[in-house]
Amino acid sequence: MAPRVLISDKLSDAAVQIFKDKGIDVDFQPDVGKDKEKLAEIIGDYDGLAIRSATKATEKLIEKATNLKVIGRAGIGVDNVDIPAASRKGIIVMNTPFGNSITTAEHAIAMMFAVARQIPQANESTHAGKWEKSKFMGVEITGKTLGIIGAGNIGSIVASRAIGLKMNVVAFDPFLTEERATQIGVKKVELDELFARADFITLHTPLTDKTRNIIDAEAFTKMKDGVRIINCARGGLIVESDLVEALKSGKVAGAALDVFEEEPAKENALFGMDNVVCTPHLGASTSEAQENVALQVAEQMADYLNSGAVTNAINMPSISAEEAPVLKPFVKLAEMLGSFVGQVTDAPIHEVEIIFDGSTAGMNTRALVSAAVSGLMRPQMPEANMVSAPLLAKERGVIISEVRRDKTGIFDGYIMLRVKASDTTRTVAGTVFSDGKPRFIQIKGINIDAEIGQNMVYTTNIDKPGFIGALGTTLGENGVNIANFQLGRKAAGSDAIALLYVDEPVSDAVIEKLTAHPQVIRARALSFDVEA
Numbered sequence: 376m377a378p379r380v381l382i383s384d385k386l387s388d389a390a391v392q393i394f395k396d397k398g399i400d401v402d403f404q405p406d407v408g409k410d411k412e413k414l415a416e417i418i419g420d421y422d423g424l425a426i427r428s429a430t431k432a433t434e435k436l437i438e439k440a441t442n443l444k445v446i447g448r449a450g451i452g453v454d455n456v457d458i459p460a461a462s463r464k465g466i467i468v469m470n471t472p473f474g475n476s477i478t479t480a481e482h483a484i485a486m487m488f489a490v491a492r493q494i495p496q497a498n499e500s501t502h503a504g505k506w507e508k509s510k511f512m513g514v515e516i517t518g519k520t521l522g523i524i525g526a527g528n529i530g531s532i533v534a535s536r537a538i539g540l541k542m543n544v545v546a547f548d549p550f551l552t553e554e555r556a557t558q559i560g561v562k563k564v565e566l567d568e569l570f571a572r573a574d575f576i577t578l579h580t581p582l583t584d585k586t587r588n589i590i591d592a593e594a595f596t597k598m599k600d601g602v603r604i605i606n607c608a609r610g611g612l613i614v615e616s617d618l619v620e621a622l623k624s625g626k627v628a629g630a631a632l633d634v635f636e637e638e639p640a641k642e643n644a645l646f647g648m649d650n651v652v653c654t655p656h657l658g659a660s661t662s663e664a665q666e667n668v669a670l671q672v673a674e675q676m677a678d679y680l681n682s683g684a685v686t687n688a689i690n691m692p693s694i695s696a697e698e699a700p701v702l703k704p705f706v707k708l709a710e711m712l713g714s715f716v717g718q719v720t721d722a723p724i725h726e727v728e729i730i731f732d733g734s735t736a737g738m739n740t741r742a743l744v745s746a747a748v749s750g751l752m753r754p755q756m757p758e759a760n761m762v763s764a765p766l767l768a769k770e771r772g773v774i775i776s777e778v779r780r781d782k783t784g785i786f787d788g789y790i791m792l793r794v795k796a797s798d799t800t801r802t803v804a805g806t807v808f809s810d811g812k813p814r815f816i817q818i819k820g821i822n823i824d825a826e827i828g829q830n831m832v833y834t835t836n837i838d839k840p841g842f843i844g845a846l847g848t849t850l851g852e853n854g855v856n857i858a859n860f861q862l863g864r865k866a867a868g869s870d871a872i873a874l875l876y877v878d879e880p881v882s883d884a885v886i887e888k889l890t891a892h893p894q895v896i897r898a899r900a901l902s903f904d905v906e907a
């Protein structure tokens with residue numbers, strides 16, 4: 376059956392066509408995002424959800440999204456999506472990080488002019504036949520200092536436009552390097568210095584715990600008298616009640632706001648103030664930007680649902696469409712290595728080290744790490760997948776590290792997993808053969824060559840005569856057919872392992888009988904998801 380996608384916000388029709396062209400069953404209900412109950416009722420039917428900002432993908436909604444695999448945000452800010460809740464459920468969240476940046480930067484510049492020259496107010500007055508020429512005295516922007524808070528994609532574009540307008544640009548961004556600042560032509564400053572120097576301040580950060588209320592009453596005290604503020608990023612960045620006071624006192628000469636603490640903003644203390652210019656979250660609203668983000672989000676979501684390619688995901692490493700087929704067997708291998716250790720480990724896991732040897736070191740190791748951790752977690756948490764597992768592991772205090780190294784053995788490349796648990800440290804290594812099938816090539820430092828089957832039996836034993844016969848007899852007597860048998864040992868008479876590929880699942884009762892043999896130290900029934 377074709378994957379089903381719901382578009383729950385107003386998206387360009389271009390998205391619908393892309394989904395259809397890519398064989399996705401698309402349902403365009405542009406107003407359902409605003410209707411929480413209705414959306415919660417139907418969300419269980421879909422594999423993908425394409426949204427803008429009206430749909431709130433809350434934890435409650437995500438709980439009902441039993442089939443959902445991907446949420447695509449046609450835009451940049453994902454503060455309307457509960458990312459941890461989505462990650463926990465293994466849902467990929469994607470955005471389109473560049474599609475509307477120019478448009479939003481242009482809106483910020485337009486808002487700066489609007490507030491500098493009171494264009495909306497003068498427009499309204501002129502339409503009313505008042506001709507209030509002396510009322511609307513503006514300020515020039517040439518030679519003024521623009522303070523940019525957040526110099527990422529949009530902030531940098533705003534900087535380039537402002538430099539073209541002959542402004543001096545200072546920027547505060549904790550991740551802005553001196554080199555990048557020089558490259559984009561801004562002076563990197565601390566926040567207090569920006570407040571002290573700027574004639575205009577424009578915000579371009581995401582809304583996070585760190586940026587929420589970044590402009591409050593205290594911040595206003597550090598600013599120049601008569602400063603003008605522009606916010607085309609997110610409402611929660613400015614404490615609106617503090618802004619109202621600062622506007623009333625004249626500390627702030629004007630504010631141009633595209634975004635509000637609460638949206639849709641129907642009532643707001645800032646509305647009706649003389650020196651405030653407002654737009655209803657129009658930053659991204661140009662036909663060009665909306666076409667860009669709609670096309671991008673549909674392409675990305677369809678590619679993920681059709682081939683597993685991951686682009687612009689917030690909560691999962693990217694996998695390009697080109698690398699997806701090459702990576703797929705190694706993703707499977709990494710998952711199986713994790714699954715092997717997960718199934719033989721009962722004690723709490725503390726550390727996971729994933730070693731990429733030879734050719735595997737040049738692969739997309741972030742995706743492979745996620746796959747290995749998902750395999751490891753799944754025996755205990757069946758819902759874990761490549762999206763949720765790293766988060767679940769982190770929440771449980773598991774330390775995950777990776778090592779990439781040059782080829783060390785006979786294989787062109789292999790992956791080794793070393794897992795430190797409370798009881799012991801376990802290692803398992805594997806590779807993908809030319810038939811595209813993953814194999815285990817080493818367990819506990821013992822070399823083997825084991826094909827991986829859906830049902831397997833793993834034993835650790837003492838290398839003594841009679842073991843193989845005993846094992847075969849017990850399985851045979853209990854109707855278990857052995858498809859493949861792999862043995863390995865450190866040295867004659869020492870620690871040994873056996874990995875059997877069997878035709879059907881082995882019951883606990885049979886495992887108990889196997890364990891009763893004097894040569895068997897431990898026996899485990901294992902199962903692997905070989906089809907997916």
Ligand SMILES: NC(=O)C1=CN([C@@H]2O[C@H](COP(=O)(O)OP(=O)(O)OC[C@H]3O[C@@H](n4cnc5c(N)ncnc54)[C@H](O)[C@@H]3O)[C@@H](O)[C@H]2O)C=CC1
Nearest residue numbers: 451452525526527528529548550579580581607608658659
């Ligand atoms: N009004 C609208 O319609 C639109 C609004 N936006 C908003 O604009 C925001 C920025 O978008 P982009 O530039 O594309 O994002 P970006 O990720 O390229 O840039 C954000 C920058 O903020 C910086 N930052 C993070 N924490 C900071 C802090 N505490 N102080 C200062 N800087 C900090 C980051 O280092 C980064 O450089 C989005 O998160 C979104 O909320 C985006 C598009 C349209």
Ligand SMILES: O=C(O)CCC(=O)C(=O)O
Nearest residue numbers: 427428450451452659660
């Ligand atoms: O979709 C929209 O109109 C809002 C865009 C936006 O805020 C964003 O991309 O972060």
